[in-house]
Amino acid sequence: MTLFGYRLPMMSSLIVWCLIWEIVGRLELVLLFPPFSGVLAALVDLVQTQKFWDATWTTISTFCIGMVLAIVCGVALGVLMGRVKAAENLLGMWVNVFASAPLSALVPVLMILFGMGAKTIVVSVFLFAIWIIALDTQAGVKHITPSLIDMARSFGAGRRDIYAKIILWAALPEILAGIRLGFIRGVKGVVIGQLLVSIIGYGELFEIYSRSFLMEDFWALTIVLFAFALLVAELVGMLEKRIEYYAGVRQ
């Protein structure tokens, strides 16, 4: 973007919004919006507390465990549905329902099943992420050129070789696209799960801050969370660029 002939650096519009926020905060119009400088100060304080790092560790570890499980199970489920007609008929509808359902509604049920702890967060990350991974994997597996499988068979490939050397590779662009969407859903899962459980991780901090009207800390934590989500999306986006290159060159 250019303004009066000057080239503005990226994200410079953020500065404008921060200034507006600062002014609104200084005017003390709403209790909800403390001045932005206060939020920044709270952010600096926040990252120095042990509690923040404990919460971060809880968030990242539950997110990673949930995602690994979702990827492993989602890809397996997708391959099964892509290769076995009966599995597709039996499971396809449910996977589609879960992929589009508002899963937040299930988190309270998960709390009853898995307790008020990290286990529930892992399960909610898993449930948010797995379905889209399964659906994309299925689409990828179903669109494999049949001659590629014939080719492997004609050169003597057994069932294991066909899966490990052909099917997974041929469906890789779709699988990775599914994983990218799964990551984005997984971030929602970890945040919503923590907010609803609200006694561990960031959820606990949010609960404390909002209940005590510590608005500076509340916003500081929100910024951290947004940054976390943005970071994950950016990382996956970088990965996707390489996948897209690969997907584009398929025959």
Add this chain to the structure above:
Amino acid sequence: MVAVTRKFPREPHGEDMASLESIISVRGINKVYPGQVHALKDVDLDFPAGALTTLLGPSGCGKTTLLKIIAGLLAPTTGDVLVKGKKVTAPGPERAFVFQDFALMPWATVLRNVGFGLELRGLAEAKRNEIARRYIKQVGLSGFEDKYPHELSGGMRQRVGLARALAVDADVLLLDEPFSAVDEQNRRKFQEDLLRLREIERKTFIFVTHSIEEAVYLSDRIVLLSRRPGQVSQIIAPQIDRSGTPDEIRRDRAYLDTVEEIWQGLRQFVD
């Protein structure tokens, strides 16, 4: 494309073929697809060792189906496929397939694609790369070992497919319309290369095509299949002197007569 230019004596032609030992026989093949689509009906054929036999017919006559049955990729509804007198029901190392759409792995280099058949047989990487390089050279793709299929032209991709089939050193090469997805110039070059390759590779070729000219130009024997349900309607052994240049062959009296004869035979199947 082929380094060796030494001429081997030509195969005996025509009726002599029948007396040659047949390496592949099909007996009473019927293929009915779900929905009562009768693709092949009572097909009995012998494929002489060392000859190039073409399956020719109108589209939808089941020629590719027959080739895939011979390859063991499709099961016939009834009937048997015999390789060297033994019944087979699955793909085997004595047969190698060249696919119409090349069937190359887009994520693998030319080298790995060519060596894939050997990889599946458990050959060590160094050994299979050595063999793969040799056949890449033979099909004229030296220098392209580390390229990916999408970086190659259609003709070059099919050369990779051919090199892959040659690398496993099968006795019989099954080619399913290998040049149909290749442009006309490349196709002619490819046909000439295939003729020369035959002379150094000493293999049996079974070739599916819908091009009469291609069939006559390349084949020792041409099997004409009728429209669905596919049946053997005629077997022709072109008596063409292939010692001349490609242009001379294409202007040869016998070549032109055979093309005409086949066209008359196939005409009835065309709407």
